Structure formats: structure tokens, C-alpha cells
Amino acid sequence: ILGEIIGEFSGGSASLMADVHPQSDGSCLVAGSASVRELNRTMGWDLPVTEAKTLNGAILEHLEDIPTPATSLLLGGYPVEIVQTQGNVVKVARIGAKLKRGA
Incomplete structure (x- = not known):
């Protein structure tokens, strides 16, 4: 029981992973x-932090539309490809290494 309780309180980056x-x-x-904040902190990324709290929200805010799988975008310099959606929600996205300016 103690392990379950401690796990709940220490779960920040563990649940993100x-x-x-x-x-x-x-x-x-x-x-x-x-x-998005946990991704930035844990992965060392600097995805833009806006009013959206989740990656799904950040993608929808950036596109101002509901994406379909295989949609690609740049989010704060990171190439993002939508892998899976369900209804109007991005379930899974692929994020690549940040592109260098002038590359």
C-alpha cells in the first residue's frame, strides 16, 4: 500500500515517461x-508554452484546425507529425529533433 501511495506522489516524470x-x-x-511543461522539463525541449497545457492542445491551437494522421507541422522549431487521432483529439504525435535555423 505504501508503495502505491508513494508512487502516486512521485509520479510526475514517471507518468510522463x-x-x-x-x-x-x-x-x-x-x-x-x-x-507541454513536463515534456520541456523532462526531455530538455523548448516547445512553446501557451494557454494549451497538453501536446494535443498546443497542436490544435497552432493549426487552428483538427488534424488528420500524417499532418505535419513545425511547433517551436520541432517537426511534428500526427500519428493517431480519435474524434477531434490528437492521440499520438511523432516529435523529431529541433531543426537548426538556416539548415
């Missing part, structure tokens, strides 16, 4: 429900 799945090509598959 369940939402992030590194790929062999250097990209990461990320759950749309992942917190």
Missing part, C-alpha cells in the same frame, strides 16, 4: 495528453 516512446530514428512518439 509512459507518454514518451523514443524511436530508433531519434524521434519520439508522444501521447497527445502529455503536459
Whole structure:
């Protein structure tokens, strides 16, 4: 029981890591429900922090539309590809390494 209680309180980055799945090509598959602030803190990224709290919200805010799978965008310099949607929600997105300016 104590382990379950402690796990609940220490779960910040542990629960985020369940939402992030590194790929062999250097990209990461990320759950749309992942917190943008936690992604930035844990992964060392600097995705734009806006009123949207989740990756799904940030993508929808950026596009101002509901994306379909295979939609690509740049979010704060990071290439993002929509992998899976459900209704009007981004369930999974692939995030690549931040592009360097002038590249």
C-alpha cells in the first residue's frame, strides 16, 4: 500500500515517461495528453508554452484546425507529425529533433 501511495506522489516524470516512446530514428512518439511543461522539463525541449497545457492542445491551437494522421507541422522549431487521432483529439504525435535555423 505504501508503495502505491508513494508512487502516486512521485509520479510526475514517471507518468510522463509512459507518454514518451523514443524511436530508433531519434524521434519520439508522444501521447497527445502529455503536459507541454513536463515534456520541456523532462526531455530538455523548448516547445512553446501557451494557454494549451497538453501536446494535443498546443497542436490544435497552432493549426487552428483538427488534424488528420500524417499532418505535419513545425511547433517551436520541432517537426511534428500526427500519428493517431480519435474524434477531434490528437492521440499520438511523432516529435523529431529541433531543426537548426538556416539548415
